[in-house]
Amino acid sequence: MNPLEPMPDDWQRALAIVAHPDDLEYGCAAAIAGWTGAGKHVAYLLATRGEAGIDTLEPGKAGPLREQEQRASAAVVGVDVVEFLDHADGVITYGTRLRADLAAAIRRHRPELVITLNHHDTWGGTSWNTPDHRDLGRAVLDAAGDAGNRWIFPGEGGEPWNGVRWVAVAASPQATHAVDVTDTLELGVRSLVEHRAYIKALTDQDPEDYARELLTGFATRTAERFGGRPAVTFELFAR
Template identity: 40%
Template sequence: MLADNEVNRVLVVTAHPDDADFGAAGAVALMVDRGVEVTYLLVTDGDAGGNERSQDNAGMAELRRSEQAAAAKAVGVTDVRFLGYADGTVVPSLELRRDIARVIRQVRPDLVITHHPDRNYVAIAPSHPDHRAVGGAALDAVYPDARNPYAFPELLREEGLQEWTVKEVWLNGGMTPNHWVDITDSIDRKVAALLSHASQVSHREGFEGFVRERMSHNATTAGFGPDRYAEGFQVVPTA
């Protein structure tokens, strides 16, 4: 695994607004505290999400973009990008691989955090089809696309984007996490980020308690002891 001092730039690739905050906001907050530059790349605007449909898709997309901006601010992330794919219809296409590879070459991250591409049979929520599609496309963009100057040659020829090798990938939402991040010092910021997504969580009674309980369970699984909170990831070396 990369040591903390080997991680200077991180790209978080997710399907929807709030995915980064459910999966990695605690770890991201700690990285920002260390001076790491973090970029969020959202494949969709989340226009098909929300507990109520008083707004049309365009209105929901605008609302969710603003919620994600507020959530990012809560953990210190200022670079938030959207690709504008339609929520609920994402597939791991060549177009999506190219679009993610483009941002990898722009940001040049040491670490990419994204969804696990496999279905989770223990907990169904992480297995949204968009999550699995984005996770698969992001992994393909990491290897081989972003590091191969002959992949999507227009990125180099027309946009001047040189190839880039990502050193490590962290996957969230899978059944076999093998790396735990103690987020006790950033749990309040993770909760604040999640509460920024009012259109998604305001109707859920006891939501903050649910988040803390789940992160506490993670910490127990990780062996961190009582009164701790943790996020879990599966680490994928890319060398």
């Protein structure tokens, strides 16, 4: 496989937009910890509260719990702005309503870098992606352009913002870039561990053991394409 390029770092503001609590914690949060540690500002926007994500807990109880876990998780990696759009978990639908909500958020936050999760049909091979990830990711890529056009969704979120320079897609099977997480992998692990209720519904494994094993494995495999350095990957779209 081709070597991965380093992610650009000549920016100051980023907005990470994903479908569910925990989406950013399966690797990307370790990169975010490095960015915030270097003085960059990163905000989170969640399309849902993950209310349909725990089989043993009804949505009315799961949503508030998962929101609480996401805020705690974000704080571990230096993110103190976490917003939710309240689209319905599991049935996010690509369309103008979603694009308008995302464009409005981009106009409010005015990021140079927008981050989202894998929008492709699979995670690579035959591991099928979920509709929420596919539709949300594609809408993010489109909304980055919508936000800069004053005639698309006029008045939504304030003045147009055409300052998005890149959209970075985490966990893409077509990754092009990576971020060295040698110094921040442990923060990424701690960030994922904050999703205790979600992890306990997934596995009988201790949450800390689960998070460390998973994230270390991801970062170590990526190192083969990134000069031997543990890293997390992105597919980078320039604008």
